[in-house]
């Protein structure tokens with residue numbers, strides 16, 4: 001089990017300049033998109049034995065290239081002195097993570113957080129519809145970032161999800177608002193909507209864990225991203 005010390009090791013100021021971060025984003029984001037396209041092709045290709053073997057050979061070569069110089073373990077949260085935070089391995093928003101739809105969250109001055117996003121065929125649950133766990137993933141991140149945007153970052157304590165109608169795959173919108181903050185707990189609520197209106201609603205309680213509360217007391221720093 002990870003303790004708070006392990007957690008802090010994954011919050012790293014790596015001292016990169018904003019220009020270096022931009023260069024890394026330009027380098028790695030297209031790779032994640034290529035891999036996202038491959039996820040869909042893995043489901044949709046009608047290739048025969050020869051085509052699939054040939055494609056796998058190319059992928060094997062690509063793996064060998066990518067393994068030449070690599071890190072191990074999770075990406076964590078990285079930041080620099082100008083306050084640019086990167087959670088590029090995150091399963092919902094990670095710039096380098098092909099599993100992420102990804103959500104490009106928009107933070108409004110009035111506290112509202114929203115994103116237009118796309119769920120491809122790799123997110124299927126019931127035939128033609130989004131997997132309920134994927135909707136929960138989206139809402140967990142959205143509501144958690146809404147709490148963070150309101151100055152109350154925390155781990156998900158409880159996420160309550162109500163599925164009102166099947167969520168079609170394709171283009172969707174999610175949006176959320178902070179309801180209230182009570183001590184260490186922030187309460188947020190949000191929805192995912194498709195062409196026929198709201199499909200999923202959620203309420204979440206996000207709790208600043210003890211180690212974060214202690215960090216705030218000792219350093220005055222509000223917390224991590």
Ligand SMILES: CCCCCCCCCCCC(=O)SCCNC(=O)CCNC(=O)[C@H](O)C(C)(C)COP(=O)(O)OP(=O)(O)OC[C@H]1O[C@@H](n2cnc3c(N)ncnc32)[C@H](O)[C@@H]1OP(=O)(O)O
Nearest residue numbers: 140141144145148153154155156157158205207209210225
């Ligand atoms: C890190 C930043 C990232 C910032 C990231 C921003 C966006 C991230 C979005 C993705 C978020 C995730 O997926 S997070 C991953 C999924 N979640 C987790 O793995 C969390 C696992 N659980 C935990 O780590 C812990 O149980 C916590 C942090 C939830 C609570 O532990 P704690 O800090 O020791 O809490 P404790 O002192 O006992 O209680 C504090 C207050 O919260 C209440 N409380 C305690 N547990 C719960 C609960 N499950 N649901 C509701 N309320 C609860 C208590 O009654 C108390 O209320 P009162 O007496 O004060 O009234």
